[in-house]
Amino acid sequence: MEDAGEHYEEEFGELAVVFGDFHIPMRATDIPEQFKELILPNKIQYVLCTGNVGSRDTYDWIKSISNQCHIVKGDFDENTEYPEFKVVTIGSFKIAIIHGHQIVPWGDEEALHNQLRELDADILISGHTHDQIASKVDKKYILNPGTITGAYSPLKRNALPSFLLLEIKDKLINVYLYQLQNDEIKIKQTTITK
Amino acid sequence: MICINALNSLDEKEINWISEGLKVSYSQKAEYIYKQMNNQSFFGFGSSSANITIELDGLEKRKKTTIRPKGQEPFKLPVYTGEDDISGIIDVRIKGKKLEHQGIRVELVGHIEVTYDNKQNSDFMSMARELEPAGTLFEDKKFKFLFPKFEKTFETYYGKSAKVRYFLRVSINKQYNQKIVQTLDFAVVLPSQDADKIETNPIKLEVGIQECLHIEFEFSKDKYHLKDCLIGKVHFLLVKIRIKHMQLQVIRQEITLNNGVVNKDNEVLVDYEIMDGCPRKGEVIPIRLYLSGVDLTPSYSESTSNKFQVKHFINLILIDDEGKRYFKQQEISMYRKK
Amino acid sequence: MQEDVDQERLLDQARQKVKEQAYFMKKSLDQVNLRDGLRHASTMLEELGVREQVQLNPKNYYIVFMQIFDELRTLEQYFKEEYRRGRKMMDLYESVQHATKLIPRLYLLITVGSVYIQTHEVGAKEILLDLLEMIKAVQHPTRGLFLRYYFLKMCKDRLPDKDSEYFGEGGDVDDCINIITRNLNEMNKLWIRMSGKSRDKPRREKERVDLKITVGENIHRLSSLEGVNSEIYQTTVLPKLLDLIVSSKDAISQNYLIDCVISCFPDEYHLITLHDILGVCTTQLEPKVDIKSIFISLMDRLAEYALRSEDVQATFNSDNHIYSMFKNNIDNLVERSSSTEFKNVLDLMVAFLKFSLRCYSSNSDYVNQILKSCVKICEKQHEQDFQDDCLKNIVKFLTMPLETMSLSILTMDEYPNLMKYLPFSKRRQVAQKITQAVVSLKRNINDQNIAEQLVLFIHPLLVTEKDYIEVSQNDFEEEQNLVCKMLHLVHHDDAQEYWNILRLFFDNFQKGEIKRQRFTYPTMFYALAKFTRQVYEKNQQNEVLNFTNIFEIMKQLIETLAQEYHSLALKLYIQFILIINEFDHEKTLDEFTYDIATTALTIYQDDLGDADVKLQAIQVISGALNKISCLSEENYDTLSSNTTQYSAKLLKKQDQVLSILNCTHLFHGELIKDEESVKKCLKKAIKIAQTLLKTQNKSINLYIYILNRYFVFWNYVQFDVAEVQELINTINEKIGTLEKSNETEALQKYWRNTVQYIKSKQEQNTAGFAELHV
DSSP: HHHHHHHHHHHHEEEEEEEEEOOOOTTTTTOHHHHHHOOOOOTOSSSOEEEESSSSHHHHHHHHHHHHHOOOTTOOOOHHHOEEEEEEEEEEEEEEEEEESSSSSOHHHHHHHHHHHOOOTTTEEESSSOOOOEETTTEEEEOOOOOSSSOOTTTTTTTTTTTEEEESSSEEEEEEEEETTTTTEEEEEEEEEO | OEEOOOOSOOOOHHHHHHHHHHHOHHHHHHHHHHHHHHOOSOOOOOEEEEEEEEEETTTTTTTTTEETTTTTTEEEEEETTTTEEEEEEEEEESSSSSEEEEEEEEEEEEEEEEETOGGEEEEEEEEEEEEEEEEEEOOOOEEEEEETTTTOOSSSEEEEEEEEEEEEEEEEEOGGGGGHHHHEEEEEEETTHHHHHHHHOOOOEEEETTTTTTEEEEEEEEEEEETOOOEEEEEEEEEESOEEEEOOOOOOEEEEEEEEEEEEEEEEEEEEEEESSOOOTEEEEEEEEEGHHHHHHHOTTTTEEEEEEEEEEEEEEETTTTOOEEEEEEEEEEEEOO | HHHHHHOOOHHHHHHHHHHHHHHHHHHHTTTHHHHHHHHHHHHHHGSSSSSSOOOOOOOHHHHHHHHHHHHHHHHHHHHHHHHHHTTOOHHHHHHHGSSSSSHHHHHHHHHHHHHHHTSSOOOOHHHHHHHHHHHHGGOOOHHHHHHHHHHHHHHHHTTTTSOOOOOBBTHHHHHHHHHHHHHHHHHHHHHTTOOOOSEEEEEEHHHHHHHHHHHHHHHHHTTTTTOOHHHHIIIHHHHHHHHHHHHHHHHHHHHHHHHHHHSSSOOHHHHHHHHHHHHHHHHOOOSSOOOHHHHHHHHHHHHHHHHOOOHHHHHHHTTTTHHHHHHHHHHHHHHOOGGGGGHHHHHHHHHHHHHHHTTTTTTTTHHHHHHHHHHHHHHSOOGGGGGOOOOOOOOHHHHHHHHHHGGGGGGHHHHHHTTTTTTTHHHHHHEEEEHHHHHHOOOOOOOOOHHHHHHTTTTTHHHHTOOOOOOOOOHHHHHHHHHHHHTTTTTTHHHHHHHHHHHHHHHHHHHSSSSHHHHHHHHHHHHHHHHHHHHHTTTTTOOOSSHHHHHHHHHHHHHHHHHOOOOHHHHHHHHHHHHHHHOTTTTTTTTHHHHHHHHHHHHHHOOOHHHHHHHHHHHHHHHHHHOOOOOHHHHHHHHHHHHEEEEEEESSSSHHHHHHHHHHHGGGGSSOHHHHHHHHHHHHHHHHHHHHHHHHGGGGGHHHHHHHHHHTTTTOOOOOHHHHHHHHHHHHHHTTOOOOOOHHHHHHHHHHHHHHHHHHHHTTOOOOTTTTTO
């Protein structure tokens, strides 16, 4: 049985949920129920949030998920104590989180790559564009969870509610891309390796 | 076998006194009397003395009844009913070489005693058999006797102020009006001949205190046999006093004449709680008393004896929360059933 | 106090005596001495009988009773053995009746009777009826109740119930019912007597309540009879019970017994007999009976029942008379209630509402009727009657239907009538709950009438009403956030309908002050943006509903906010430009857009003080302008050059460089690709960096930033390689000279990463990289 325990560790690794651009209530009513049912307290080890949270109750929800919450400040977050960016090491990965409005041109791959270099990270997580992305550039990875509420953005027409779930193992991360299309959850998967 | 040892007694009261004074069981008592007789010689008149023993036939098979005289230890007597003969053997054992006598006889006596008035004492019946004409006995001798279907007028009764006794008395008459006497009590019970035909009437009475208490009680019968069950009920029609409880008593009243004065002696035979608490208007409380648990005798009406009467009453008593008692007596009569 | 001590002492004595006598009883029985056994049992039982002076209070009496109850089991067992040894039960039954003391006699009689029944020598019914008759002798309330309770306990399994061994010869179900109801009737009479009329009535009534379960046991017994089915219940049991209850004319008893009936018998029975029970409750009980509580518990039970089973739910829905039965009886009851019972009446109505919501979850008309009744009740009350408890209930009327009916409550016209009886804080609470419900439901608000009702209901959240009371900032924020969340639910496929609803909210938002608009306006702004997108996508523009008009309103919204909330207004203006950009491909709104942008820049220039805020603002402005294509080149030029100038005027040189680097994108965005200006911009950045580098080596970081920015443009702009090489050289030259610190370490890492990047580009043979040396 003890072996099984270790086996479990090996098999599943640690989980991190990645989301942002809630814009509650300015642009959206709530996180979709389907997502709320997935993202439950004490199931996920890390929360990586790209900002623009909005209302206090949403912050409370985020903080209820895990006690390892990493939140950065979005352009519409006011008076928060949250930093502009954050670099977190999970397993052997160095992950940088930033909202993304600071990186001009917004969503530009080169600009984001530049940011990766500056922050000296393996993975850059940013939001702002409301466009879910997981891409690899030169052995580095750029992730964007999109908007978890499907909030309006002039930059992206009909943004769908989306977030990412990372399953982080020693040398490997499974990235699950969750998206809500017509009330149905669609999941795509990709893998990040060191 | 019950053997009653005779006592050379002159006075029957003496026997009564002895049985009154001794709190011992019946068989012990017999033994005791026997010892008394041997040790004491004050009854003995010189050599001319004898022991008399009366032995009844078939005693083992005969029913016994327990007599419970007031304030005395109960004792058992053999029971004879209407058609029974009484027979037995009288054993005379002489003390010394011979016994001169004026005749030996056995009597069957029915006797009424009224405690407060000796004059009232009388034999209501007496039958005698000569056993031996006057002469001299040189040895012990046994005599058979028989009183066939003797007349039984009354039932044996041991009350507080009156008794009806039946006994056999053997006497050896001697000179100078001296006697050697031995008696043996037995009991007579007389079930009513036609108990089935006894007509009973229900008792129904309304009693009360104006504006205060109004009850109606009902008993199914006015005549009961000794093992009967007293069934009745009490209706509360008006209750303005705070009743605490209700009791039912069965009272035996002995009525005797004492120097021409009527003397009534009440004895509560049973005191039976029949209600606890205060009923409201309209309640009906049941009464059921099994008389077999009560030590009863049949009633004696005036017509059966002019010496005394035994009446029975049921007494309904209500007690309020201040301890005041309200009661109503109602006569019933008791009879014996076969 | 003295009384308590006495009671304690009495209880101790009694218990001791019972223990002692029980011991002797058992000893005698062990020696097969029934006579002595009975004698000791009798003496033991005298502890339950009459006492000379002080009586045990009912609680202590119960303790002694239970002790004796246990001891009597031994005796009962012994009676059974006696029977097996050949003893005639009839004799035994008679002989215990010789006991002259009443209480011991009756307890013994019941005990023998129980065994007698088990022998089947005489029918159960006969013995039970005899016992029932004999125990009438006890008229004392406490003693009588316990004796009869003992009777009930002993006859529990000896009734000639259906499927029982005593059924048939021993009687039938009717007999069981008769026996128990007779006993109930007698017990009830005794129980009622406990109250008495004396001075210590309160104490006696308390003692009385202590004993209620003994009486209720009868009903429990009835309910557990196998032979009682719903039909027998309806035709026999309930009529008997109701008759008995009504004729007792005692409020405490009626209250308790009705409660017992409701809680003991199954709900399906209540359902079929509802008419009878309600009728009796409203018309035949004593005035002091708390009929409302009875109704409440009945409704609660039926509602639970309806929830448990779908079949029942169907019965409720097919038989509308269940609702109307309650309705009629409750109205009747309310009619007769005095105004002092306001709270109780409201409690009743709340329960009725709950019932209705559970059993008729889709019938909003029922709810409205109940609300109407409540309004009537409230009309009769004085202002001072509206105490907190009552208000809480009124809040419940208004909020409970939300949980199950949600938006259909908005069709109930009685809502506002009832709401006006609440003070501001409660109205606010209700409004908030309604809003919460609407938000939780997440269903679209697409009906103008409903929207109008909604606005009416949540009015306390929208404007500052006369009796407004300030709430804490957090609460206020939460409340306004709710309103905002709700607004996003507005939707309609038809543009005009959609617009009308939005407009309705907007009109109301306008009446709220700036402190509300701080929340509602940005939300309205985005709601309008979404609306615009629909109009655009579905091509729903018309004379009134066109971008110009919509954008005018959006502009107004920001203008209002701009008076107080500069940073927010600025961000929204920038968003606004992006929104317009989404639709205005023809640049028809060029001047309008330009105007917005200049307003934003004016705010930047005039109203922002904090350096960090300014830096962020200029980041956003440059980020946005980079995406813009809906301006004329001329206007765009003005904006981009102004923005660049503002960047160069930032307080810190470092910030100037970073900001100018962002501004480089203003010249290579959606609208223009002006390579020269990009180069110029980068050179300007280098120039500022150079001046800084003269004084501090660590400013070399800016060179790294600038170098990397070249790479961002690398694919689009043809740079002079020598110029780039010079940057690399300068960096290489200075980087080694830096003192060690966290800051320089990060810098060195950035540089290492940059070098690696260049090398990998060289490996990939990316154009232009080959000539670079690192």
